[in-house]
Amino acid sequence: MANRQKGFLSAMRVALASAALLLGACSHTVKVDGEFPQPVGPQHPLTVGVYLSEDFREFTHHEDSEDRDEWNISTGRAQENLFQTVLSSMFSETVPLGQYPANLPSDVELVIVPEIRELQFTMPRETRVNIFEVWIKYDMHAYAPNGDSVASWVITAYGKTPTAFLKSREAALAQAINVALRDAGATLYTGFARVPEMQALIDEKRRAISLEQIPSPTDTASATDAPVE
Structure with a gap:
């Protein structure tokens, strides 16, 4: 009888260990394919080249820690769509650059x-709230x-x-990432001109455009001296 109990306990331990290994080996894949609305507003008078590197366009966040399942989160395509959409609406002309x-x-x-x-996220069991959160x-670099x-x-x-x-x-996390990407787009759009160097560049370009539109003294004199028919 004692041997049977020992055998049963050993079998239970093996089963529990196997279950733990299976749970620990659980893998999740999230692919985010977001479509984002184009902002509407005045454009900055600049011709801007936009370079999105291969690492940026194909970015995948991989996480596999002891206290979490394995997660592979692909945001490259979504963030490529986001930055192309927002930046193309911000300037008088944008030029996609295949290399730089x-x-x-x-x-x-x-x-x-x-x-x-970086990309970070929390799950409901970690925050005790029934939400996914993403940061x-x-x-951003300007050259x-x-x-x-x-x-x-x-x-x-x-x-x-x-x-x-x-x-x-997976669906919940993908939606949270899309919300975060929209937040990034809004911050990029509204915050660009608040960067001191960018504000100075925009002001300089606007002054140059204004000077080009002022008639020169020669043009004014020619218009005044023109015969009246």
Whole structure:
């Protein structure tokens, strides 16, 4: 009888250990394919080149820690769509750059290069609230046509979503990421001109345009001296 009990306990331990291994090996894949509305508003009078690197366009966040399942979260396509949509609405002309700094078009006045610094998320069991929360941080870089750095700044975005009406944790996390990306787009759009170096560049370009529109003394004199028929 004692041997049977020992055998039963050993079998239970093996079963529990196997179950724990299976749970620990659980893997989740999230692919975010967001479509974002184009902001509407006045454009900055600049011709801007936009370079989205391969790492940026194909970014995947991988996480596999002891206290979490394995997560593979692909946001590259969504953030590519976001930055292309927002930046193209911000300037009088945008030029997508397939490479940088080589072969830069001569009319480009500024080059913008975003990089993703980090993506973090929390799950309901970690916060004791039935929501997923996401934080994304981007490093923004602006360069002159000759390659000199003009400005660098950081965009921090936040998104959350309740899980109650979603079918899976993957869907809930994808929705939270989309909310965070929209927040990043809004911050980029409204905050660009608040970066001191960018504000100075915009003001300088507007002054140059205003001076071009002022008639020269020669043109004024010619118009005054013209015979009246």
